[in-house]
Every structure is written in structure tokens, then in C-alpha cells.
Amino acid sequence: xxxxxxxxxxxxxxxxxxxxxxxxxxxxxxxxxxxxxxxxxxxxxxxxxxxxxxxxxxxxxxxxxxxxxxxxxxxxxxxxxxxxxxxxxxxxxxxxxxxxxxxxxxxxxxxxxxxxxxxxxxxxxxxxxxxxxxxxxxxxxxxxxxxxxxxxxxxxxxxxxxxxxxxxxxxxxxxxxxxxxxxxxxxxxxxxxxxxxxxxxxxxxxxxxxxxxxxxxxxxxxxxxxxxxxxxxxxxxxxxxx
Amino acid sequence: xxxxxxxxxxxxxxxxxxxxxxxxxxxxxxxxxxxxxxxxxxxxxxxxxxxxxxxxxxxxxxxxxxxxxxxxxxxxx
Numbered sequence: 001x002x003x004x005x006x007x008x009x010x011x012x013x014x015x016x017x018x019x020x021x022x023x024x025x026x027x028x029x030x031x032x033x034x035x036x037x038x039x040x041x042x043x044x045x046x047x048x049x050x051x052x053x054x055x056x057x058x059x060x061x062x063x064x065x066x067x068x069x070x071x072x073x074x075x076x077x078x079x080x081x082x083x084x085x086x087x088x089x090x091x092x093x094x095x096x097x098x099x100x101x102x103x104x105x106x107x108x109x110x111x112x113x114x115x116x117x118x119x120x121x122x123x124x125x126x127x128x129x130x131x132x133x134x135x136x137x138x139x140x141x142x143x144x145x146x147x148x149x150x151x152x153x154x155x156x157x158x159x160x161x162x163x164x165x166x167x168x169x170x171x172x173x174x175x176x177x178x179x180x181x182x183x184x185x186x187x188x189x190x191x192x193x194x195x196x197x198x199x200x201x202x203x204x205x206x207x208x209x210x211x212x213x214x215x216x217x218x219x220x221x222x223x224x225x226x227x228x229x230x231x232x233x234x235x236x237x238x239x240x241x242x
Numbered sequence: 243x244x245x246x247x248x249x250x251x252x253x254x255x256x257x258x259x260x261x262x263x264x265x266x267x268x269x270x271x272x273x274x275x276x277x278x279x280x281x282x283x284x285x286x287x288x289x290x291x292x293x294x295x296x297x298x299x300x301x302x303x304x305x306x307x308x309x310x311x312x313x314x315x316x317x318x319x
Contacts, residue, residue, distance in 0.1 A: 149287045193263075193264075194273055194274070197262055198248075
């Protein structure tokens with residue numbers, strides 16, 4: 001079908017059926033492509049974007065900066081994610097988006113998105129769905145950050161990444177690429193690098209995962225999910241009319 | 243960038259074989275204090291048990307940068 005190699009179409013088609021006209025509309029969004037190196041700001045805090053950025057390849061993160069170089073990564077974005085779809089409505093960005101790896105992105109003018117929503121209310125709802133799922137992921141992250149122990153939090157993050165990457169065809173046999181540094185992982189889970197590193201070692205020592213370079217393999221998914229008390233409902237990976 | 247190792251005793255010895263890169267000894271001490279707080283919070287989440295806990299921070303040359311200690315015991319123990 002049209003767009004089976006388009007990660008956004010894969011992500012949406014997992015959650016609802018798309019007509020060939022809708023697939024063709026989404027395919028048109030891939031007309032302006034940009035290659036972005038790693039550790040580059042894709043969208044700046046305080047900016048007023050006139051286009052939204054769809055990741056086709058690579059990893060990005062939403063980021064809020066504190067003083068003395070401290071920061072919190074508030075979301076991870078993968079292929080098929082619009083990193084700043086909300087800028088269509090919010091206008092001014094209250095956070096930045098940075099690349100964690102080299103990224104290939106499509107820049108979709110807000111005028112094109114508005115026209116799509118008018119032409120296809122169903123696609124409009126699916127774009128709305130994607131921001132609603134972003135919100136659901138943020139809730140899960142807040143709960144992890146506030147109430148889970150560090151090893152359960154890290155296990156939760158790995159389960160979530162696996163399911164999201166698997167949805168867009170980027171995880172196979174419980175193995176996926178995740179090019180994040182020690183510091184970036186600590187900034188995602190809101191812990192010191194020391195404790196975050198210890199938790200990676202602990203999950204390895206318990207034979208739940210292997211993590212070599214940028215490749216993670218989940219060796220015992222059921223046990224990892226149990227440790228994390230991971231319930232994937234919030235990712236809405238169910239195909240139904242929306 | 244210097245590498246520091248954060249070894250922990252909590253009844254058994256948990257050696258840090260990976261280390262963490264930090265800019266200065268001062269930053270390593272600050273990081274140790276923050277990490278200790280996080281580790282104690284997780285110990286508390288696992289339920290009360292008496293502990294004698296310590297963390298030794300050493301640099302790549304094996305020089306000790308700081309030591310942190312914590313103990314928790316029921317009254318009368």
C-alpha cells in the first residue's frame with residue numbers, strides 16, 4: 001500500500017485504518033527533507049515556527065534547560081513522530097527540540113497542515129491523536145519520575161522505546177538501536193549519571209537486557225515489564241476507528 | 243574528561259567497573275551526594291531494613307576523592 005515505508009503512516013495505521021487518499025496526503029508531507037547532524041537544535045525555545053518537523057530517521061528529544069548547564073529531557077521522539085506539531089496551535093515554543101543522533105526530517109508548513117485538516121477531518125483527528133498520545137507518554141514519565149524506583153523507571157523507558165520502535169518497524173527480535181549517551185539517559189530519567197549508570201548495570205546483571213554501544217536487546221521482556229509494572233495501554237497500539 | 247568510580251558497600255561490596263565522566267573532583271563529590279540521596283530513596287521504597295551504607299569515590303589513578311556514610315538502625319539495636 002502507499003506509504004508502507006513512511007514511519008508516520010506506519011504509526012497511524014497501527015491505530016486506525018487509513019484510506020489510500022489519506023495515505024497520499026501524508027506522503028506529500030515528505031517533499032521538503034533536511035538532514036540534521038547529531039546534537040543540533042531542531043526547534044529553539046522561544047521560537048515561532050511556521051512549519052512542523054516530522055522525523056523520518058533518527059532520534060530527537062524535547063529539552064528544558066536549567067541553570068549551570070542542567071537540563072531535563074521531557075520526551076524522546078523517534079521516526080514517525082512530529083516533534084512540534086503543537087507549534088501549529090501554541091505558536092511560541094516553550095521548550096527546545098534537539099537531535100540525539102543524525103536525523104532525516106521532513107518540514108511541513110503549517111499552511112499545508114491546516115489545509116489537510118480542512119480536507120480530511122479524519123486526518124485532523126489522527127494528528128490530534130498523536131499529540132494526545134504525546135500527553136499520555138508525559139503522564140507515564142511523570143509517574144516514573146515521581147514514584148518508581150530508578151531500576152523500574154529505566155526498565156519502563158526501555159519497554160516503551162521497544163514498543164514504539166517496533167510499531168514503526170525499527171525493532172526486531174527485541175533488539176533496537178538507541179544512540180543516547182550516559183548523560184542523555186540520566187537527563188531522561190531525571191537521575192544523576194552515577195545512579196542511572198548503576199541501574200543500566202543492574203538490568204544487565206539480572207540478564208534482563210544487553211546494551212552494547214548503541215544496541216539494546218531485551219533478553220526477558222516479560223520480566224523487564226514486570227519489574228517496570230509496564231502497562232502499554234497509554235501507547236494506544238490498538239486499531240480502531242478514531 | 244576525567245573518569246570517576248563510585249564503589250558502594252551495603253552489606254556486600256558493589257564495585258563500579260564502568261565509571262562516570264565528570265569535569266572536576268568537586269563535581270564528582272557533588273554527584274556522589276546526589277547519587278547517594280537517590281540510592282537511599284530507592285532503598286526506602288524497598289521497605290525498612292537496617293543498613294550500614296557507604297560510598298567511596300576514586301579517580302582513575304585510584305586516589306580517593308570522598309567517602310559518604312549512612313546508617314539506619316532500630317532504636318535499641
